[in-house]
Amino acid sequence: MRRRELLLGAAAALPIAARAATAKARVLVVGGGYGGATAAKYLRLFSGGSIEVTLIEPEAAFVSCPMSNLVLSGQWQMGDITRAYDQLTTQHGVQLVRDTVSAIDADKRQVRLTKGTTLAYDKLVLSPGIEMIWSEIEGLQAARGRVLQAWKAGEETAALRRQLEAMPDGGVFALAIPEAPYRCPPGPYERACLVADYFKKAKPRAKVLILDANEDVTSKGPLFKRVWAERYAGMVEYRPQNKCVAVDGDTIRFELADDVRADVLNVLPPMRAGAIAVSAGLANSNARWCGVNYQSFESSVARHIHVIGDAIQIVNAMPKSGHMANAQAKVAAAAIVAELSGQAPDPAPMLTNTCYSFVDAGRAVHVASVHEYVAAERIYKPVPGAGGLSATPNEMEARYAFNWARTIWSDVLA
Amino acid sequence: MRRFLALALMAALPALAQDDAAKALRTRALAANCAGCHGTEGRAPADSLVPGLAGMPVTHFIAQMKAFQSGARQGTLMPQLAKGFSEVQIVQLAQYFSAQRQGAAK
Numbered sequence: 001m002r003r004r005e006l007l008l009g010a011a012a013a014l015p016i017a018a019r020a021a022t023a024k025a026r027v028l029v030v031g032g033g034y035g036g037a038t039a040a041k042y043l044r045l046f047s048g049g050s051i052e053v054t055l056i057e058p059e060a061a062f063v064s065c066p067m068s069n070l071v072l073s074g075q076w077q078m079g080d081i082t083r084a085y086d087q088l089t090t091q092h093g094v095q096l097v098r099d100t101v102s103a104i105d106a107d108k109r110q111v112r113l114t115k116g117t118t119l120a121y122d123k124l125v126l127s128p129g130i131e132m133i134w135s136e137i138e139g140l141q142a143a144r145g146r147v148l149q150a151w152k153a154g155e156e157t158a159a160l161r162r163q164l165e166a167m168p169d170g171g172v173f174a175l176a177i178p179e180a181p182y183r184c185p186p187g188p189y190e191r192a193c194l195v196a197d198y199f200k201k202a203k204p205r206a207k208v209l210i211l212d213a214n215e216d217v218t219s220k221g222p223l224f225k226r227v228w229a230e231r232y233a234g235m236v237e238y239r240p241q242n243k244c245v246a247v248d249g250d251t252i253r254f255e256l257a258d259d260v261r262a263d264v265l266n267v268l269p270p271m272r273a274g275a276i277a278v279s280a281g282l283a284n285s286n287a288r289w290c291g292v293n294y295q296s297f298e299s300s301v302a303r304h305i306h307v308i309g310d311a312i313q314i315v316n317a318m319p320k321s322g323h324m325a326n327a328q329a330k331v332a333a334a335a336i337v338a339e340l341s342g343q344a345p346d347p348a349p350m351l352t353n354t355c356y357s358f359v360d361a362g363r364a365v366h367v368a369s370v371h372e373y374v375a376a377e378r379i380y381k382p383v384p385g386a387g388g389l390s391a392t393p394n395e396m397e398a399r400y401a402f403n404w405a406r407t408i409w410s411d412v413l414a
Numbered sequence: 415m416r417r418f419l420a421l422a423l424m425a426a427l428p429a430l431a432q433d434d435a436a437k438a439l440r441t442r443a444l445a446a447n448c449a450g451c452h453g454t455e456g457r458a459p460a461d462s463l464v465p466g467l468a469g470m471p472v473t474h475f476i477a478q479m480k481a482f483q484s485g486a487r488q489g490t491l492m493p494q495l496a497k498g499f500s501e502v503q504i505v506q507l508a509q510y511f512s513a514q515r516q517g518a519a520k
Contacts, residue, residue, distance in 0.1 A: 334439055352495060354450060387497075
């Protein structure tokens with residue numbers, strides 16, 4: 001009964017052309033990361049399979065950014081952070097298209113794929129992640145392949161691990177962090193810890209230099225600083241207000257601070273919404289991030305296009321994290337199913353975020369938060385009194401972090 | 415008159431069903447906040463350190479959430495997350511999870 005109503009409701013909401021082509025509403029999801037893959041699965045779950053869902057993703061498998069710093073320390077291999085997409089199809093009936101969207105026609109409700117196909121949609125979910133703004137750091141684009149980012153987990157993660165392995169004992173690993181907001185606020189600091197953990201075992205005279213454009217550590221600050229001062233004393237050095245402006249050979253140049261020479265350079269430039277969001281004109285906030293109606297994550301400039309994950313403009317401590325993208329995907333999926341069924345959207349959606357960072361091979365810390373949609377202001381706000389940090393790095397939370405990864409990958413993909 | 419009532423009732427039924435469907439969807443979406451750590455629809459992977467919530471009795475779920483909120487039950491992040499949910503939401507979550515089929519996530 002419910003499914004039939006949903007179908008009828010959906011049919012009523014469809015444009016005539018789409019209705020003639022198919023009895024079911026069709027949602028295209030662009031990008032198979034934490035946001036997009038979750039959206040695809042939950043659109044099927046929440047609609048009882050009555051919405052046709054196609055996930056468009058160029059990569060053959062899901063590679064997780066969270067946990068990828070464990071590959072840099074040598075504790076994990078690439079296979080440990082890689083998961084297949086096939087259960088989205090076999091368990092949930094999501095259609096997978098291995099391609100990239102080259103253009104979006106919001107008026108015709110069509111996307112064009114790189115291989116030439118055109119696909120029509122009733123609703124589009126865009127979860128394009130981030131792209132690097134190369135032009136913000138002179139010489140960085142020309143240095144690609146040599147100066148790595150490894151900020152999208154994949155081949156660069158493995159390549160950066162090889163650079164760290166090849167680095168001589170006594171060498172310097174320099175990690176430059178852009179001004180916030182960027183993907184994964186605590187990620188660079190976790191990386192510094194785990195690279196130092198590897199150096200302690202394999203290259204005890206090596207150094208980790210953190211060159212942060214921000215005024216201070218942007219996430220879990222006191223926890224990371226204590227670990228650097230205690231466990232990694234003499235190995236990790238943190239320099240705030242070091243805004244990188246150029247890369248020249250093995251030298252990093254800054255707006256104000258002195259040049260730094262390093263053996264392995266890991267320079268993260270400022271970031272913005274993934275390329276397709278920018279080229280489609282959806283990155284309407286400082287030409288970097290996509291403004292959305294937070295109740296449904298529908299773009300504030302294009303009807304029927306919902307943008308989720310790291311690509312969106314954020315307010316009030318909504319971190320650009322994989323867990324947050326997973327949570328946003330569910331709110332967007334529910335809003336789309338509601339609209340296609342002729343229901344009013346949820347007046348008070350909620351988001352939660354859980355983020356673990358390793359400080360060494362066996363200890364981790366967390367930050368957690370709960371966010372409620374405040375209709376009067378049309379934004380999410382952290383629920384007062386909720387959320388918080390670990391008191392101290394601990395072994396139990398390292399085990400919870402491994403458990404978190406396994407569980408959320410299952411929630412995203414299986 | 416009776417016939418008119420019957421007609422009015424029939425006309426109202428789809429709206430009521432629609433209302434129920436909307437409420438059910440909102441509860442599912444609320445409960446999906448727990449899925450990142452407790453598994454989709456409350457079914458955690460086999461051998462998970464974090465318990466599944468599917469099939470948990472209503473009273474037990476509510477008691478645990480209240481214990482996390484009050485500090486009576488210690489934990490790492492659950493005491494912090496539990497404080498983010500209202501009494502009404504906790505009851506909705508408890509009812510939802512108690513009705514879910516138990517089992518292990520894939």
